[in-house]
Amino acid sequence: MKAPPRISEAEWKVMRVLWEEHPRTASQVAQALGPQAAWTDRTVKTLLARLVKKGVLSTESDGKRYLYEPAVSREACVAAEGRSFVARVFDGSASPLLLHFVKRSRLTRGEIEELRRILEEKEPRG
Amino acid sequence: MKAPPRISEAEWKVMRVLWEEHPRTASQVAQALGPQAAWTDRTVKTLLARLVKKGVLSTESDGKRYLYEPAVSREACVAAEGRSFVARVFDGSASPLLLHFVKRSRLTRGEIEELRRILEEKEPRG
DNA sequence: TAGTCTTGATTACAGCCGTAGTCAATGGCC
């Protein structure tokens, strides 16, 4: 698992289905994406090829076709994308981001409880 | 203040200095960006022009030059970018995002307290 | 065996992005 390169919006959709279950063939991916992304299978193929080229997916030959599989963990990509997002929008500081999202998200009671519990256990900085 | 269009990474840097203080001329913006963004003033001009074209900045003539000023609030842009980010990475659900960032950010005692307080007051969904 | 379906490879193409360069007008300095 190597460091994640930049993954575009459309590519994220593809990666999400592959993180969820892998390996999958191109057409299985297209099918899994299904109605949500109104793409032809041509388009899905293109995205898969780009992701392979970027090193985010790896392939294994299965007869004449490929089985696609993540080569970078979801966690690593989420973390990288998160850092970039926080840097861009919140100038690198996570706390305003948390305030922003805590304030404006609708959370279930369970989610609120869990967040509070994690915060409670959290080691303060400095 | 209209709905925010897509703002690129470099454009965010420009917008941040203008949200912080406005109006500013192009060269003031370039100066405020200063060493952080190693751009020529040509580049800053281009970015300003693009932002004006997108409607994120408005201009006012001041003699032969422009004074640039945000036409969209920072809050609106942050919210839009946040929605897009959550959709892309967390499949639209804010709670995993919060868990992710709460777990991996280093927060001061005060920040932790504030988050807990906000969570406490928060109305659960459903 | 000839046609058809599937699948990867290659190519397309417009629009956005990062990063400028060039040009022309304008205002200030000498």
Added chain:
DNA sequence: GGCCATTGACTACGGCTGTAATCAAGACTA
């Protein structure tokens, strides 16, 4: 009044993105 610095307008250009189309080769089918 003429030259220089500043500034906006326009142009550039390669790379990434979204969204495919075309091509070619193997696999399946009648």
